[in-house]
Every structure is written in C-alpha cells, then in structure tokens.
Amino acid sequence: DQQVKQNSPSLSVQEGRISILNCDYTNSMFDYFLWYKKYPAEGPTFLISISSIKDKNEDGRFTVFLNKSAKHLSLHIVPSQPGDSAVYFCAASKRNYGQNFVFGPGTRLSVLP
C-alpha cells in the first residue's frame, strides 16, 4: 500500500510555462515533506521542503503548497526551463519518529524548448 503517491508518471510542459507536480499521501501523521530532483545515473538532489505548520514555501522558481486536509502537496516551477527536465520525487516523514522518509514513485518532467 503506497503511502505516498504521485499519480502522474510523466508530464510535458513548454519552456517558460508553469510546471505543476502533484503528490498525495495517506498517513495523516506525516508532518514534513520534501521534493527531490533526479537526473539519470545520479542520486536525487534536495529541492525544497515544507513543514506541516506551513501551507506554502517558496525558493526562487520553486514553490511547494501543502493542503493538509486533502493530504495533498504540489510543486510549482515557474518559469519552467529545459534544465528542469528530470524525475521529481515527493517524500514524507513523521519527524517525531526519526527521519524515515517514504518516497513516491516519481514524476518525469520534460520541459520542451
């Protein structure tokens, strides 16, 4: 049973437009969420995080939104650039239980020039 879901395996967006990647979770005890970006043959790179006490966190072109009632978070990238083409993983954890993150299956983003 997947506790963290990314229902879109892939997404294509035109350069300059907004990319929206979605993530849903089932465990209401998750209170810390992260997004990672992964290029082929490399390890994931941390992108942005959000704590459950917030509903939005912004870092440059990247914004993560958290809707706790819906158990849903999303990553917005604007404007999208060709270098953003990668696989994006959503991860969640229960901080008081240590840092065992649960990862989603990933969404492959392709930004078309």
Place this chain on the structure above:
Amino acid sequence: DGGITQSPKYLFRKEGQNVTLSCEQNLNHDAMYWYRQDPGQGLRLIYYSQIVNDFQKGDIAEGYSVSREKKESFPLTVTSAQKNPTAFYLCASSMGGGSFNDQPQHFGDGTRLSIL
C-alpha cells in the same frame, strides 16, 4: 568538496555470491541510509543508521546486511539470500541523528547492481 561517494558505479554479481557496496561521506553527518530503487517505484529503505555502531532495519532489509564502524562509512552487503538483487542502490546521509529533525537527506550517485 563535501559529499557522498558510492562505489562502484556498476557491479555484477554471480548467483550465490555476496557483494558489498561502498558508501563514504565527508559531510560529518550522523545518520546514513541505504535505499533501493526499482523501475516505476519510489525509493525503498533497506537499512539506516542514526549513529556509529548502531543501525536499524528498514522496510526491505531481508537479504541485506550493513555495518557502521565509522561515522564516515556505511557499507551494504547484498547476500545470496536476496532473491532479486538487481536494482539501483542509493546511499544517503543527513545531519539528523535523533528524532525531530528537519534536515533533508543528501544522496550519492548510486550503484547499479546486476546479476550475471
């Protein structure tokens, strides 16, 4: 530069053989982790260690073993008991050594293990 080094990048194993994947970090992180990635799936936790000389099983520990004799090193042994070892293995570390920590994990570039 600080980072996590995994070696080798590619590894081949004969059936019935144990193999050890190396993971070294110079970030002075307390916690280290091993994940496995299969196509179409997220990363699944194999083992983790919050402190030297201590480690815990993750979700899929069967057929694997680890040691944490030094803070910098967390080698993973894939034993012959692991029936489906072909996968991409990722090592990670974080500052979090205990509970309630907001530090993200830093990953190595992975080792791809294949069975001959």
